[in-house]
Amino acid sequence: MLTIRNLHAGIxxxxxxxxxxxxxxxxxxxxxxxxxxxxxxxxxxxLAGRENYEVAEGSVEFLGKDLLELSPEERAGExxxxxxxxxxxxxxxxxxxxxKTAVNEIRKYxxxxxxxxxxxLKLMKEKMALMNIDQALLSRSLNEGFSGGEKKRNEIFQxxxxxxxxxxxxxxxxxxxxxxxxxxxxxxxxxxxKDNAVLVVTHYQRLLDYxxxxxxxxxxxxxxxxTGTKDLAFELEEKGYxxxxxxxxxxxxx
Amino acid sequence: MDNLQxxxxxxxxxxxxxxxxxxxxxxxKAFDSFNRLGIPVKHExxxxxxxxxxxxxxxxxxxxxxxxxxxxLEEVRLPGFEQAxxxxxxxxxxxxxxxxxxxxxILIMPLEEATKSEYREIVSKHLGHSSKYQKDxxxxxxxAFVKDGVFIFARKGQNVEQPIYIYNITxxxxxxxxxxxxxxxxxxxxxxxxIVESYTTLGLDESFTNQVLExxxxxxxxxxxxxxxxxxAHTNQVSTTHIRQIAKSYTHTVTISLNGGxxxxxxxxxxxxxxxxxxxxxxxxxxxxxxxxxxxVVDNVKPNCFSNELYKGIIDxxxxxxxxxxxxxxxxxxxxxxYQSNKNILLSDDASVNAKPQLEIFADDVKCSHGxxxxxxxxxxxxxxxxxxxxxxxxxxxxxxxxxxxxxxxIRPEPIREYVNRLISERLEFDGHD
Numbered sequence: 001m002l003t004i005r006n007l008h009a010g011i012x013x014x015x016x017x018x019x020x021x022x023x024x025x026x027x028x029x030x031x032x033x034x035x036x037x038x039x040x041x042x043x044x045x046x047l048a049g050r051e052n053y054e055v056a057e058g059s060v061e062f063l064g065k066d067l068l069e070l071s072p073e074e075r076a077g078e079x080x081x082x083x084x085x086x087x088x089x090x091x092x093x094x095x096x097x098x099x100k101t102a103v104n105e106i107r108k109y110x111x112x113x114x115x116x117x118x119x120x121l122k123l124m125k126e127k128m129a130l131m132n133i134d135q136a137l138l139s140r141s142l143n144e145g146f147s148g149g150e151k152k153r154n155e156i157f158q159x160x161x162x163x164x165x166x167x168x169x170x171x172x173x174x175x176x177x178x179x180x181x182x183x184x185x186x187x188x189x190x191x192x193x194k195d196n197a198v199l200v201v202t203h204y205q206r207l208l209d210y211x212x213x214x215x216x217x218x219x220x221x222x223x224x225x226x227t228g229t230k231d232l233a234f235e236l237e238e239k240g241y242x243x244x245x246x247x248x249x250x251x252x253x254x
Numbered sequence: 255m256d257n258l259q260x261x262x263x264x265x266x267x268x269x270x271x272x273x274x275x276x277x278x279x280x281x282x283k284a285f286d287s288f289n290r291l292g293i294p295v296k297h298e299x300x301x302x303x304x305x306x307x308x309x310x311x312x313x314x315x316x317x318x319x320x321x322x323x324x325x326x327l328e329e330v331r332l333p334g335f336e337q338a339x340x341x342x343x344x345x346x347x348x349x350x351x352x353x354x355x356x357x358x359x360i361l362i363m364p365l366e367e368a369t370k371s372e373y374r375e376i377v378s379k380h381l382g383h384s385s386k387y388q389k390d391x392x393x394x395x396x397x398a399f400v401k402d403g404v405f406i407f408a409r410k411g412q413n414v415e416q417p418i419y420i421y422n423i424t425x426x427x428x429x430x431x432x433x434x435x436x437x438x439x440x441x442x443x444x445x446x447x448x449i450v451e452s453y454t455t456l457g458l459d460e461s462f463t464n465q466v467l468e469x470x471x472x473x474x475x476x477x478x479x480x481x482x483x484x485x486x487a488h489t490n491q492v493s494t495t496h497i498r499q500i501a502k503s504y505t506h507t508v509t510i511s512l513n514g515g516x517x518x519x520x521x522x523x524x525x526x527x528x529x530x531x532x533x534x535x536x537x538x539x540x541x542x543x544x545x546x547x548x549x550x551v552v553d554n555v556k557p558n559c560f561s562n563e564l565y566k567g568i569i570d571x572x573x574x575x576x577x578x579x580x581x582x583x584x585x586x587x588x589x590x591x592x593y594q595s596n597k598n599i600l601l602s603d604d605a606s607v608n609a610k611p612q613l614e615i616f617a618d619d620v621k622c623s624h625g626x627x628x629x630x631x632x633x634x635x636x637x638x639x640x641x642x643x644x645x646x647x648x649x650x651x652x653x654x655x656x657x658x659x660x661x662x663x664x665i666r667p668e669p670i671r672e673y674v675n676r677l678i679s680e681r682l683e684f685d686g687h688d
Contacts, residue, residue, distance in 0.1 A: 048641050049640075049641070050637055051633070051637065071640065071646070072637060072640035072641045073640045073641075073642075073643050073644055073645050073646065073649075075641075076640070076641055076642055076643035077643050081641075082641050084638065084641075087638070088632070088634050088635045088638040090632075090635050090638075090653065090656050091656065091659070091660070092655070092656030092657060092658070092659030092660060093652055093653070093655075093656035093659075097652075098639070098642070098652070099642075101644055101648065101652065102639075102642035102643050102644055105643045105644050105645060105648065106642075106643035109643060141656075142656075158642060162642065162643065
């Protein structure tokens with residue numbers, strides 16, 4: 001589904017990603033872990049098409065298309081979804097109106113008819129029940145005055161509504177207490193199936209107790225330095241990132 | 255012919271032909287003021303808005319309602335008119351035949367007639383009160399030619415169900431026109447009234463509208479006033495709305511400026527009794543060369559009044575915005591609560607705004623605040639919407655519309671709110687494409 005080859009990217013003159021290689025197939029859950037500053041969020045931003053990031057080298061193929069050639073809205077149309085680390089507050093824009101516009105613009109991109117008010121409401125009710133999200137939250141302005149947990153639940157609700165092929169969760173657990181993490185993770189698990197994939201970007205192992213990864217990749221200095229199963233996450237939690245740093249240092253020494 | 259010369263001749267002619275008018279004295283006094291004050295040139299209150307060049311053009315100072323047909327009126331009408339009282343001014347002259355009064359809770363009378371009616375004391379007491387605040391020749395010029403204005407009287411205890419729509423039409427199909435509409439509104443004790451005003455120019459020659467509307471709000475009365483400016487680029491206007499709350503009462507005004515050449519709005523709110531409450535909202539959405547200047551004055555004359563003001567601007571192209579918000583708290587006006595906020599988004603490098611909050615507080619036990627921001631469109635918000643599949647032009651339009659929402663939501667008559675929202679959506683989506 002997603003193939004990243006030798007990706008080098010940065011912001012302005014600063015190089016952050018130094019040759020990422022990653023392959024994600026349908027039905028898989030991947031986790032990218034790494035210490036602060038290792039390039040985790042940069043990778044998520046480059047994949048979603050955030051401005052200001054420059055790709056110097058490498059390629060990203062998503063469902064047979066050159067992802068880097070597409071605008072952020074086209075990437076969403078192709079089935080990519082980024083759950084933001086810091087969802088943006090937009091006073092004056094109703095959450096429902098925003099989601100309706102998003103759903104119908106993506107349908108338009110795919111050459112499908114717009115959903116009428118009735119069909120949209122039906123879809124929304126169904127996903128609200130699935131995600132256990134309150135109507136009151138959706139009638140408010142987008143993320144305005146939402147708690148950290150409400151913002152992240154709203155992200156996952158949007159994911160449920162847009163039904164992406166690949167969802168990237170950027171530090172979705174940051175700032176959440178354990179109950180909120182469980183709710184958000186349950187939401188993601190309900191949406192998971194054999195045709196889609198999830199890329200979890202996280203600093204801590206605890207989210208991976210609830211969203212069980214098939215692969216764990218450790219990012220350090222803009223490169224994936226180690227790949228393993230979920231046990232690797234436990235090892236990191238136990239030993240800290242220092243052991244990775246020393247392993248990498250040893251490799252360099254050798 | 256020199257414009258000022260023309261104005262003088264026209265004035266003499268008016269006074270001679272309309273010699274028995276009850277408005278003779280006020281016109282004479284105003285004309286003297288006009289001669290003394292002249293058109294503002296180097297005037298502090300007109301620092302960012304230069305209107306003297308407009309007087310280099312020749313205008314017809316029409317006192318006659320030219321022929322505007324019913325068909326043309328159809329184009330001017332605002333949504334919801336079927337349930338509204340519609341008052342039509344053509345070139346500054348109130349037209350009874352084109353107007354439709356759909357309520358017996360209000361009384362509509364030519365101003366001239368009102369000076370000779372049982373309402374003559376109200377007229378003589380309140381007509382021209384705005385000159386205490388607009389100390390320039392422009393305001394005096396309107397008053398010097400007051401003749402065919404209208405007197406609107408909301409009867410005591412009446413919750414007027416039908417809003418009053420006032421259409422200011424300028425017919426510039428045969429030459430440049432200076433039109434000077436004038437109205438006096440009295441909202442009696444316990445009455446409630448909604449007024450919506452719009453401005454439309456028919457024709458391609460230049461139009462200059464110099465309007466003065468004076469409103470008096472009596473005890474326990476409620477006034478809602480909406481101004482919608484969406485005229486074409488070759489039209490200019492100075493629009494003065496002077497609201498005076500003479501007893502404990504409530505007012506609510508929303509000023510929406512979408513299109514025009516030079517627009518100058520003077521909005522005065524005089525809180526002339528204890529426990530008055532006033533809300534002032536404004537939105538200016540500008541592009542091209544449009545110049546919009548909102549000058550507001552909130553004058554707290556008596557204690558215990560509350561006012562809240564929010565003006566927002568979105569400025570594109572080479573347009574310029576001006577916000578000048580004055581709050582006066584007079585020495586006896588203790589326990590005043592007065593708030594003011596002005597927020598602007600500049601969309602192009604050539605767009606500009608001059609914002610000037612001005613608080614003059616002469617009492618010591620008051621709560622007053624003001625704030626002003628000028629910024630650009632929220633890039634992170636734009637990316638957030640795009641990442642959900644929303645194309646950038648639509649995302650931009652949604653964000654700008656969202657910015658305007660906390661002004662627009664205060665337009666209470668539903669057909670008008672929907673109308674303005676639609677105008678803004680169409681405009682923002684269209685602009686996003688070019």
